[in-house]
Amino acid sequence: MRLQQNEIGRREFLQTSAAGLAGLILSGQFKLQARNREDAVRLNAWIRIGTDDTVTLIASQAEMGQGAGTTLPALLAEELGADWKRVRLEQAPVNEAYRNPRINWQFTGNSESTTGFFDLLRRMGASARAMLVEAAAEQWNVRPEECVTENGLVVHVPTRRTLRFGELAERASRKTPPKDPDLKQPAEWKLLGRSLGRVDIPAKLDGSAIFGMDFRIPGMIYAAIALAPTFGGKVKKHDRTPAVSMPGVIDVVEIPDGIAVVADGYWRARKALAATPIQWDDGPDGSVNTASLMSQYRAALNGDEWMRVKVSGFPPSTGEMVTADYESQFMAHATMEPMNCTARVTKDQCEIWGPIQGQELTRFEVAQALQMPPERVQVNRTFLGGGFGRRLWTDFSRQAALISRAVGRPVQVIWSREADIQHDIYRPAVLNRLTARVDESGKPLSLSHRLVSPSILQLVFPPVAQAPFDPSCLEGTLEWHYRIPHWEVEFHQLKVPVPTSVLRTTGYGPNLFAIESLIDELAHRAKQDPYLYRRELLAENTRARDVLDLAAEKSNWRQKPAPGHFRGIAFAEAFRTMTAHVVELSVRGHDVTIHKVTCAFDCGIALDPDICRSSMEAGIAWGLTCAFKSEITFAKGGVEQSNFHDYPLLTMAEMPPVEIHYRNSDTRLLGGTGEVGPVTLVPALTNAIFAATGTRYRSLPLSRFGLRLA
Numbered sequence: 290m291r292l293q294q295n296e297i298g299r300r301e302f303l304q305t306s307a308a309g310l311a312g313l314i315l316s317g318q319f320k321l322q323a324r325n326r327e328d329a330v331r332l333n334a335w336i337r338i339g340t341d342d343t344v345t346l347i348a349s350q351a352e353m354g355q356g357a358g359t360t361l362p363a364l365l366a367e368e369l370g371a372d373w374k375r376v377r378l379e380q381a382p383v384n385e386a387y388r389n390p391r392i393n394w395q396f397t398g399n400s401e402s403t404t405g406f407f408d409l410l411r412r413m414g415a416s417a418r419a420m421l422v423e424a425a426a427e428q429w430n431v432r433p434e435e436c437v438t439e440n441g442l443v444v445h446v447p448t449r450r451t452l453r454f455g456e457l458a459e460r461a462s463r464k465t466p467p468k469d470p471d472l473k474q475p476a477e478w479k480l481l482g483r484s485l486g487r488v489d490i491p492a493k494l495d496g497s498a499i500f501g502m503d504f505r506i507p508g509m510i511y512a513a514i515a516l517a518p519t520f521g522g523k524v525k526k527h528d529r530t531p532a533v534s535m536p537g538v539i540d541v542v543e544i545p546d547g548i549a550v551v552a553d554g555y556w557r558a559r560k561a562l563a564a565t566p567i568q569w570d571d572g573p574d575g576s577v578n579t580a581s582l583m584s585q586y587r588a589a590l591n592g593d594e595w596m597r598v599k600v601s602g603f604p605p606s607t608g609e610m611v612t613a614d615y616e617s618q619f620m621a622h623a624t625m626e627p628m629n630c631t632a633r634v635t636k637d638q639c640e641i642w643g644p645i646q647g648q649e650l651t652r653f654e655v656a657q658a659l660q661m662p663p664e665r666v667q668v669n670r671t672f673l674g675g676g677f678g679r680r681l682w683t684d685f686s687r688q689a690a691l692i693s694r695a696v697g698r699p700v701q702v703i704w705s706r707e708a709d710i711q712h713d714i715y716r717p718a719v720l721n722r723l724t725a726r727v728d729e730s731g732k733p734l735s736l737s738h739r740l741v742s743p744s745i746l747q748l749v750f751p752p753v754a755q756a757p758f759d760p761s762c763l764e765g766t767l768e769w770h771y772r773i774p775h776w777e778v779e780f781h782q783l784k785v786p787v788p789t790s791v792l793r794t795t796g797y798g799p800n801l802f803a804i805e806s807l808i809d810e811l812a813h814r815a816k817q818d819p820y821l822y823r824r825e826l827l828a829e830n831t832r833a834r835d836v837l838d839l840a841a842e843k844s845n846w847r848q849k850p851a852p853g854h855f856r857g858i859a860f861a862e863a864f865r866t867m868t869a870h871v872v873e874l875s876v877r878g879h880d881v882t883i884h885k886v887t888c889a890f891d892c893g894i895a896l897d898p899d900i901c902r903s904s905m906e907a908g909i910a911w912g913l914t915c916a917f918k919s920e921i922t923f924a925k926g927g928v929e930q931s932n933f934h935d936y937p938l939l940t941m942a943e944m945p946p947v948e949i950h951y952r953n954s955d956t957r958l959l960g961g962t963g964e965v966g967p968v969t970l971v972p973a974l975t976n977a978i979f980a981a982t983g984t985r986y987r988s989l990p991l992s993r994f995g996l997r998l999a
Contacts, residue, residue, distance in 0.1 A: 330458035332417040333466070334386040335365060335410065338458040342441050344371045348378050349387035349395070350402040351646050351680075352489050353673035354907070355963040356900035357402035359487045361410060363897065364403075367480045368414025368473060369421075370438025371454070378488060383648045383668045394750070395649040398678055398791060400864035400961025403896060407959050415470035417461075424460040425452045475894065475956060482953075484899035489672070500672045501629045501644035502703060509631065509699040510539055512692050513558040515565070516547035516712045519926030520786040521572035524548060532561040541565065542695045549692050555703050574786040575926035582785060582923060586720045589741045590614070595779040596758055599767060602775035605734040608726030611814065613807055615723070616988040617799035619921040620716040621928075622792055623936060626674025627709040632689035633699040634659065639666045639690055644673035647681040647749060654683040655690045678791030681749040682714050710936055711928040715921055716792030717743040717785070719762075721803035731815020732826070735775035736807075738766050740800060743789045744782055758782060761791070765800035765968075768862040770833045771808070771826040787923070793911065797863040797968045805859040805972035806987065809979065819976065820846050820858050827860070832891060832954055833867050836860065840869035840889035843950050854884060857977025859969040866892040866960030870909075870973035876981040880999035881991075883913075883945035886970065891952050893959035901962045902949040908966010909947055914939040916971045917991050917998055943998045 329339040337345040346365045352358035358378055366376050381387040381395075388395045389405040418438050425443035426433040429450065437444050442451045475482065492498035517523055529541035532550050537557040542549045548567055552558035630643035632655075639659055645651050648668045656663040673680060689702040704712075724737040745761040746753040753759050758780050766778045812822035820841050827834045837860045841847065850856055853875045860869040871887040888905050895901045918937045922929045930936040971989070978996070979985050986994060 330462045332420060332458065332462055333413055334384070335413045336369065336417045338454050340455045340458070342372070342453050342455040343375050343377055344369065344441065344454065345377045345379055347381045347387070349381040349406065351397040351644075351670055351673050351676065353397070353644075353646070353676040353680075355402060355904060356487055356897060357397070358489050359485055360403055360897050360900060361406055362488070363480045363485060364407065364410040365414040367478055368411050369418050370440070370442075372441035373480060373485065375441055380670050383652045388649070396681060396749075397646045397676070398681055399795070400866075400964040402961070402963065404865060404959050404961050407956075411472050412470060415472050416466040419467050419470050420461040420464040421454060421457050423464050424457045428452065428457075428460070481896050482894065482898075484897055487900065493672075498672050500626055500674050501631070501642070502626060502674075502701075504631050504642045504671055504701070506631065506633065506642070506699050509701055510551055510553055510696070511555040511558050512542075512549045512551045512689070512700050512702045513555060513562045514544065514547055514549045514688060514702060514704060514708060515562055515567060516708060517569050517572070518711070519569070519571045520574045520577060520788070522546065522575065522926070523570050523572060525568040525570040527565060527567040529565065531564045531566070535561045535564065539698075540696050542692050544688055544691055549688065549702070551692060551696050551700060555701075559705065571926055577786055577926045578924045579922045582787070583718070585783060585785065586718065586741050589781045589783055590720050590722055590739065592781070595739065595781055598758060598763055598778045598780050600777040601769075602735070602773075604775050604777075605726050608728055608734045610724060610726055611807075611811065612722065612724040613803075613810060613987060615721045615799075615803035615806060617719045617802060618919075618989050619718045619787065619923075620792055620915065620919050621710050621713040621921050621930070621936060622675070622677045622679035622716075623710065623919070623933075623938060624673075624675030624677060624679055627706055628679070628685035628704040629702060630686045630689040631699060631701040632686070632693040634690055634693040637661075637665060639693075640669065641667065641686055641690065642669045643671060643686060643689070644676070644680055645670050645686065646673070646676050646678070647683065650681065650749065651683045651686045655686055658687045659690055659694060677793045678749075678795075679714065682790060684712075706933070707931045710930055710932060713921075713928075714748060714788045714790035717745065717787070717789040719796070719799035721800060723803055723807045725807065725811060727811060727814070731811060731817060733771075733773045733811060735777075736773050737777050737779075738800075738804070739779045739781070740766065740803075741781045741783055742796070742799070743785050743787070745789060745791055745795055748788065748790050761795045763800070764796035765798075765804065765861065765863060766796070770830045770862060771823070772829055773826070793964050794863070794967050795964075797861070797964075798915070798971065801859075801861045801863065801968050802971050802975075802989070805861060805969060806975060806985070809857070809859070809972070809976040810985065813979070823858070823860055832958075833860065833862070835952060835954075836867040836889050836891045837869050839950055839952055840871050840887055843889060843948060844871035844873065844885070844887035846871060855977055855981035857973045857975065857980055859971075859973040859976060861969050863965050863968045864961040864963075865958065866890055866962060866965045868965050868969050870969045872970070872973045872977040874974075874977050874981060876978060877999070879995045879997055881917075881978065881996055882999040883974075886945055886947045887950070888947065888966070888970075889950045889952070890962065890965065891954050891960075892962055892965075894953045894956050895951050898951065901951060904962040905949045905966040906947055908964070908968075909970050910939050910944055912967030912970035913943070913945075913974070913998070915967060916974050916989060917996065920990050920992070939998075
């Protein structure tokens with residue numbers, strides 16, 4: 290497969306929008322391929338077939354290492370009956386046809402690249418298949434029921450006659466798409482359910498892959514930026530004289546909350562920026578620090594302003610009460626590729642190229658910044674050098690557009706690592722208070738869950754600001770499979786000056802760290818094996834219990850570990866996937882040695898097992914970083930950390946041995962794997978540390994207590 294940029298005309302856009310997500314949109318037009326110049330027919334918004342039999346499939350989701358650029362085209366190719374070796378991939382433009390059907394918004398995130406498009410893309414592929422079959426049957430004068438598609442051919446089964454897709458494409462494009470096409474059953478799949486090899490890897494290995502910082506356009510210049518060091522700060526005044534006298538410097542541009550120096554090379558721009566005197570107005574939040582923020586959290590947790598979000602059953606009047614508080618830290622995304630974007634703005638058009646997760650939000654926000662109609666803003670996506678939710682937001686894209694307009698030339702904005710760490714949209718700290726009542730056997734009769742968090746979605750999905758609560762903050766508290774007669778959840782949405790947003794696991798991470806830690810505490814108080822304790826609480830959910838059993842089996846839970854080794858376990862549902870982790874470790878002083886991590890999961894069906902495994906492995910690495918290392922703290926109204934020396938990530942040498950196991954259950958229960966890996970890893974780790982040391986750590990990161998990976 291090769292990646293290309295796809296364009297869709299206004300007429301096709303309107304046809305697609307009018308027909309909705311269930312129909313198949315015909316254009317009936319030939320389209321010239323940019324690279325090979327072969328005629329191609331668009332069968333719908335997702336599929337184009339060339340006269341040389343090349344099948345071009347449209348990728349609506351950003352490829353940022355999660356494998357969406359492989360699995361989503363495989364869904365189309367499977368139902369279509371395409372020859373995988375002749376499939377190409379194009380990036381979708383901003384277009385209503387490519388919106389996530391669940392949320393009706395075009396973005397990549399929330400572990401929905403596959404789950405959000407699974408049904409839609411299968412219907413699109415099956416509809417195109419039916420149109421090709423009808424065209425072939427008409428040409429042969431046979432019944433369509435006698436024909437099948439395979440490897441890019443329509444086959445007449447009784448006579449074994451064949452016609453190539455390229456021969457049929459134009460005729461097929463004139464057929465009416467079926468409203469309810471027949472879908473293949475998993476037993477018929479030839480591509481799905483097996484590992485295809487990620488189509489983006491060859492280009493990334495040979496260096497031909499284009500990430501945001503690799504993009505070039507004739508006449509392009511570069512911008513380095515300095516942003517206010519405090520939240521809500523702005524430029525008071527600056528002196529442009531030193532910068533504009535330096536070689537290659539073109540201009541100094543004031544942007545919202547900062548200054549940009551534009552030059553004919555990035556390092557010249559950055560050097561000139563360092564020589565530019567800037568005085569800052571700290572704004573109203575110039576005294577914010579970690580201690581003051583956390584005192585707000587504590588006051589809210591101990592206060593009486595709560596919204597009851599969910600309640601099930603009736604509270605018991607008896608039972609011993611167990612209460613514990615759990616704290617998760619502020620975190621930065623720290624993507625390997627810092628924020629960057631290229632923009633070319635003319636009088637009546639804006640073109641954007643960059644590593645973007647939120648295509649539709651980017652177009653909207655850039656259009657607002659330029660006071661330009663959204664349809665005049667074209668957003669083009671490159672590969673993403675990590676995303677984790679950070680590239681849903683639009684600050685770096687808006688900067689590029691404003692600077693390009695100011696200087697009248699295409700501009701590539703590149704943030705320094707320091708700017709990236711200190712001007713992120715942070716995962717918020719979260720406080721959880723869990724109170725359980727237990728019966729004589731130690732089993733929970735009730736669980737009361739209170740959590741304090743700022744909004745996660747308010748920046749990337751503005752309508753949530755008008756909602757009574759942010760549902761992302763509550764993830765993990767509402768997907769409940771343990772048998773507990775009474776359960777209630779209350780939420781306090783805190784207002785803080787720190788900008789907060791999505792970071793990989795959203796609410797699942799902090800909330801399930803708390804829940805799975807408390808379940809472990811209850812098992813210990815009851816003097817019961819934590820695996821068997823959970824298993825009994827999951828007695829009514831076979832699928833959940835099977836995943837827990839698989840993790841226990843593969844980790845040899847029932848066998849005594851080696852001397853000095855201890856294990857911890859955790860289970861949860863997150864992003865519609867059942868997951869369990871077992872961590873085996875030893876502790877000597879402050880040094881924690883992880884000997885093995887075992888992960889078991891059920892995402893309904895693993896559409897590409899290797900991609901699912903790699904997602905889980907990457908999640909484990911991120912979870913260990915979260916558990917041990919990374920934390921954002923504040924002083925004098927800004928962020929104290931600035932680079933990887935004081936915001937460390939897991940190193941390759943620290944990565945422990947990992948085993949990943951999965952089970953398939955039902956395609957109707959399809960879940961995601963892109964964000965699931967860290968969720969139960971963290972509580973399994975802290976539960977194992979408790980088993981080894983007798984100390985229960987309820988606050989992250991563990992470096993606060995001097996613990997480190999050996």
